[in-house]
Amino acid sequence: MTARPLAHRPDDMDDADAELLAAATALLDDVYAHGRHEVVAALRTADGAIHLGVHVDGSARRSSVCAEGVAAGLVIAHGVTGSADVTSMVSVLRRVEGTTHVIEPCGVCAELLTDYWPEASVWVTKGDDIVRVQAADLLPAKRLRRW
DSSP states (O other): OOOBOOSOOOTTOOHHHHHHHHHHHHHHHHHOBTTTBOEEEEEEETTSOEEEEEOBOOSSGGGOBOHHHHHHHHHHHTTOOSTTSEEEEEEEEEOTTSBEEEEOOOHHHHHHHHHHOTTSEEEEEETTEEEEEEGGGGSTTOOOOOO
16 A cells, blocks of 8 residues: 655744654555554654654553554654653554544653653644644643653
8 A cells, every 4th residue: 555645844834843753654665564563653862863762562452552653752862851851743544545644642652751751742634734742741730740
């Protein structure tokens, strides 16, 4: 299946975040498997490194792991632990018909990401537009956890 590219790059997306989106989309092109690996998340750290995570679906629903959680674990495994160390993130979904979309993290992943990097920028789709929000705004009533 050949994926259709995203419709457009947002006007306010800088080159670094466009690279983040491109890296996530390229990996999704490589690993996509319907029902198993449909989402890739990309997190950029303050040093410019990109950390990618792939959604891993399991036959027992609790064994499934979201791409954002995989990417967050990789960031931490590489020694990035400060709340300002992740600067931006984006997740892309491939639908069964082959279209690719920027998506927001699920509620559980939003909890996780805001526990660690509440100030990071997150690219999400609102209506027909891809927009940047602060991670903390994904869950506006959340009490931020300070470790």
